[in-house]
Amino acid sequence: MLQRLPFQVEVIQTDNGAEFRSAFHWPVLDKGIAHTYQAGTPRLNGKVEGSHRIDAEEFYQLLDGVIIDDAEVFNDKLRE
Structure with missing residues (x-):
């Protein structure tokens, strides 16, 4: 890479x-x-940690625990 x-x-x-x-x-x-x-604390890295929380709330929970290991399928789901 x-x-x-x-x-x-x-x-x-x-x-x-x-x-x-x-x-x-x-x-x-x-x-x-x-x-x-x-330092990996939300206090010191608030923007990234906040983004991860939003990702979890708005996207990953919609997958219902399904693991997607195909980038095209993942990107399609993300666009949805």
Whole structure:
């Protein structure tokens, strides 16, 4: 994916989620990209957390627990 971007990635900022620990962190550093952690509290990241809440309330609840792993189907549902 990095090769497809029209710019060089210098830093990736993530929250402290388990998915961004060593299995993600070290390969990123090996590519010469800095990896920083952001405080993941709603108080410090209110706009993003608010957006996630709205997404959950307005879209994801409409899926009734169905997992969609096809991007076209997901985008069609999102447009609906």
